[in-house]
Amino acid sequence: MKRLWTVPALALCSIALSAFAQDGGVFDQYREMLGDDSPAIFVIDEGEEYWYAPAGPNDVSLEACDLGLGAGVVEGAYAQMPRFFDDTGRVMDVEARLLHCMVTLQGRDAAEVHAKPYSGRGDMGTEMEALVAWIADQSMGSPLTPGQTHSEEQAAFTLGEQIFYYRAGPHDFSCATCHEQAGVRIRLQDLAELPNPEAARDIATTWPAYRLSQGVVRTFGWRMRDCLRQQRLPELIMGSEASVALQHYLSVKASGAPMNAPGLKR
Amino acid sequence: MAGRIRVRAQLSDGVTEVKALMRHPMETGLRKDADGNAIPANFITEVTATHNDRVVMQAFWGASVSQNPFLACRFTGGAVGDDVTVNWVDNLGETGTGTTKIR
Amino acid sequence: MRMKSISLRSLSLMGVVSAFFVLAACADSSSPEKGAASEIADVALANSVYDALMASTNDKGQATKARLRQDEVQEFCSKPRSDYGDAERANAIREARMALVQMPADGEFIGDWARGAEVANNGRGLQYSDDPAAPNGGNCYACHQMDPREVAYGTIGPSLTNYGARGQSEVMLQYTWTKMWDTHAYNLCSHMPRFGAQGILTEQQLKDVMAYLLDPASPVNQPLEAQQEN
Numbered sequence: 267m268k269r270l271w272t273v274p275a276l277a278l279c280s281i282a283l284s285a286f287a288q289d290g291g292v293f294d295q296y297r298e299m300l301g302d303d304s305p306a307i308f309v310i311d312e313g314e315e316y317w318y319a320p321a322g323p324n325d326v327s328l329e330a331c332d333l334g335l336g337a338g339v340v341e342g343a344y345a346q347m348p349r350f351f352d353d354t355g356r357v358m359d360v361e362a363r364l365l366h367c368m369v370t371l372q373g374r375d376a377a378e379v380h381a382k383p384y385s386g387r388g389d390m391g392t393e394m395e396a397l398v399a400w401i402a403d404q405s406m407g408s409p410l411t412p413g414q415t416h417s418e419e420q421a422a423f424t425l426g427e428q429i430f431y432y433r434a435g436p437h438d439f440s441c442a443t444c445h446e447q448a449g450v451r452i453r454l455q456d457l458a459e460l461p462n463p464e465a466a467r468d469i470a471t472t473w474p475a476y477r478l479s480q481g482v483v484r485t486f487g488w489r490m491r492d493c494l495r496q497q498r499l500p501e502l503i504m505g506s507e508a509s510v511a512l513q514h515y516l517s518v519k520a521s522g523a524p525m526n527a528p529g530l531k532r
Numbered sequence: 533m534a535g536r537i538r539v540r541a542q543l544s545d546g547v548t549e550v551k552a553l554m555r556h557p558m559e560t561g562l563r564k565d566a567d568g569n570a571i572p573a574n575f576i577t578e579v580t581a582t583h584n585d586r587v588v589m590q591a592f593w594g595a596s597v598s599q600n601p602f603l604a605c606r607f608t609g610g611a612v613g614d615d616v617t618v619n620w621v622d623n624l625g626e627t628g629t630g631t632t633k634i635r
Numbered sequence: 636m637r638m639k640s641i642s643l644r645s646l647s648l649m650g651v652v653s654a655f656f657v658l659a660a661c662a663d664s665s666s667p668e669k670g671a672a673s674e675i676a677d678v679a680l681a682n683s684v685y686d687a688l689m690a691s692t693n694d695k696g697q698a699t700k701a702r703l704r705q706d707e708v709q710e711f712c713s714k715p716r717s718d719y720g721d722a723e724r725a726n727a728i729r730e731a732r733m734a735l736v737q738m739p740a741d742g743e744f745i746g747d748w749a750r751g752a753e754v755a756n757n758g759r760g761l762q763y764s765d766d767p768a769a770p771n772g773g774n775c776y777a778c779h780q781m782d783p784r785e786v787a788y789g790t791i792g793p794s795l796t797n798y799g800a801r802g803q804s805e806v807m808l809q810y811t812w813t814k815m816w817d818t819h820a821y822n823l824c825s826h827m828p829r830f831g832a833q834g835i836l837t838e839q840q841l842k843d844v845m846a847y848l849l850d851p852a853s854p855v856n857q858p859l860e861a862q863q864e865n
Contacts, residue, residue: 305600308536308555387564388571390557390599428684433709435702436761436835437828444791446716452777452789461715481557481599494692498761499702501695508691 289456297530306399306476306528309391309483313400316393322372331367333360333401344405345525348422348514349413357413357422359513360398361487362505383504384491385482394504398474399483402527410471410525412517419514422507426515429508430460439497441512455532466519472529479532486513537630541616548610548634550581550589552603552618556628560595576620576628581605584614610634696763708732712824725823733820736813737831739838744808744845751847752854754840755781761835771835773844778827781847782854791826798848799856811848815841 317328317340333343334351348359354366361383368374383394413419433440441460444452448459458465473486484492490512491502502509536555541548554576561573573595581589588607603618610616617631688703705713711728712719719725757772759765775781778791781798788794801807813820816831830836836844847853 300602303538303551303553303602305553305555305602307538307553308600386566388557388559390555425684425687428713429688431713431715432684432688432705433713434688434705435698436833438709438712438833439828440713442715443826447791450790452791454787454789457791478598495698495762495764498698499688500692500698500700501763503691503693506691507687511687 289454293532300530304476304528304530305481306403306483306530309396309399309476310403310528311400312391313396313398313403316397317400322368322374324371324373326371328364328367328371328397330371331364333363340401340404342405342408344402344527345408345410347412348419348510348517350416350418355418356507357416357418357510357514359487359505359510360401361394361485362510364394364397365505380504384484384488385480389482391482395474395483395485395488398485399528402474402525405525406527408525410467410517410520410523412514412521414518414521422511422514423518425507426511426513429512430515435498437498439499441493441497443497460516461519463519466516467523470513470516470520471523471526472531474527475529475531477531483528484531535626535628537618537620537628539616539618539630539632541610541632541634543610543612543634546608547606548583548608548616549604549606550616550618552579552581552630554579554601554603554618554620554628554630556600556620556622558595558597558599558601562595574622574624576601576622578621579603580619581607582617582619583607583610697761697765697767698763708819708823708829712819716824719824729819729821729823732817732823732832733813735832736816736820738809738812739842744812744842745803745849746839746842746844746846748843748846748850748853748855750840751843751845752782754836754844755847770837770840773830773836773840775844783857783859784854795848795855797856797858799851799853801849803849808845808849811845812841815844 320327330337332338332351332353333340334346334349335341335343344360347363348357350357351363356362358366365376365379368379369376379394383392385392385395414423430441430445433443444457445460447457448462448465450457458469460466460469470486473489474483476482477484487504487509490509491504494500494502538553540551542551556576557574558576559571559574561570561575563571565571575595575597576593579589579591579593580587589605591603593601612634614634615631616634617629620628622628685703685705689700692700692703694700707728711724754773755775757770758774758777759769760771760774765771775795776785776788778789780788780790780794780796783796798811801811810821812831814827815836817829818825818827819829828835831838831841847855850856
């Protein structure tokens, strides 16, 4: 059969080479080529649907949820998290805040949300992942400015930093084991030197992200959980004090950089 | 969720470039879930691009194409405002479609 | 001696209190209070981190919360690389770790390099996603280059390519074994796991990795073929 088509060699536009890429910028080129054809666009749309869909025993949507900028204000909210919330008296990340709204507005059971917040093998995405993708997209381009003025926010930074260096488990791994040095990699995966603000900016502004190897959007909280798993430590609870503290530490290190999420990662 | 295709078509120097992003698990049938049970195969077997009802591309896929696949193709003979449609069929007989106008 | 759980609010008060002691100590250069107060603050902070982690995690599979309890090495090494002060305590810990090293029971150090290659490539073991019945891997390639033909190697640790050039003297066998058993016996606060001391690998697996490194027939010690002229 005569072929009517050719698959083009996609023209490489200007390539933004990351200063830290040991792969010579190959993945950066891939991102450039894919452009906004990242499958995250589907997940963003799904997240918006979840936000406006009535759910739970109270049969209400999440439209009145306050993400820190007022009830129902989503634009720019993700870029200002984690932050202290008066009504709960604690520093919260977006997942903790969504859980709070699901429970208080929709009357849902927290344990049920905690049971399966993230996709497993064979899943196409969860409600939490979709909501976070959409909410983060509403902060695209906004400078990352997590809360830093409240004493609880400062305490969360300190706790996050201490956890970063906390060696534990049979392998004695801390976050620092992999992320303390510049210019190293594990197998072929470049590792970011996270206490360095330049590296933290690349990282904290690109979560949540569509993860090609898993075919789903993963959140920043999921990334902390999966790091702890690889450190041979127990399961990190979504939205918990330690999870929020770690995200807060990294977000403060990165503060000022424009958000670019959902990102695209391997 | 299943069945969605985001299609775009751009005309330049007589050549229309079509970009289609599809929402599909593309499950190979070889993976096992957390409990050790095989996850059933569910992947697109055929993709067709049409321009004003004329087939301009046909692709026959197997399990090696990844989840949420992206496809780009080019054809000649298109004009701004023409309809371009992309369809897929998978091994379970489900279908997906997306359409756009050439810009 | 472990202090009771301390909230983060009182942590900042602790910070103020210890800062006060530091300032007071500066006025009198012979005062020992400065060291004592910052140690109290360190312990309070460490306990607070432990408490936060305990409250923020669930047991899952074989990864239980008991793993969050730190031993002496972990506690001492939970700080940035630039902060490893207190040389005296460091030496004491290093010597203590050296004294705990267990050489192979039968005195034989070298196993099978082909099995050692499997251990070096296997990154699984001890995660809650891992089967507890399956053998643990050493995941050596995560951090080290070994076989020069293997391109997928990490750079957190030094290259071990051609390690066998060092020969198999008793000293070299014991040194290499000790590095794997408990690297802190030589290099306190190294990033490398304690494959023997923490029970990650069995004695036989360690012998097999020894062979992978030291056996002249191992691919680690076979140089790359010379490039052919075109």
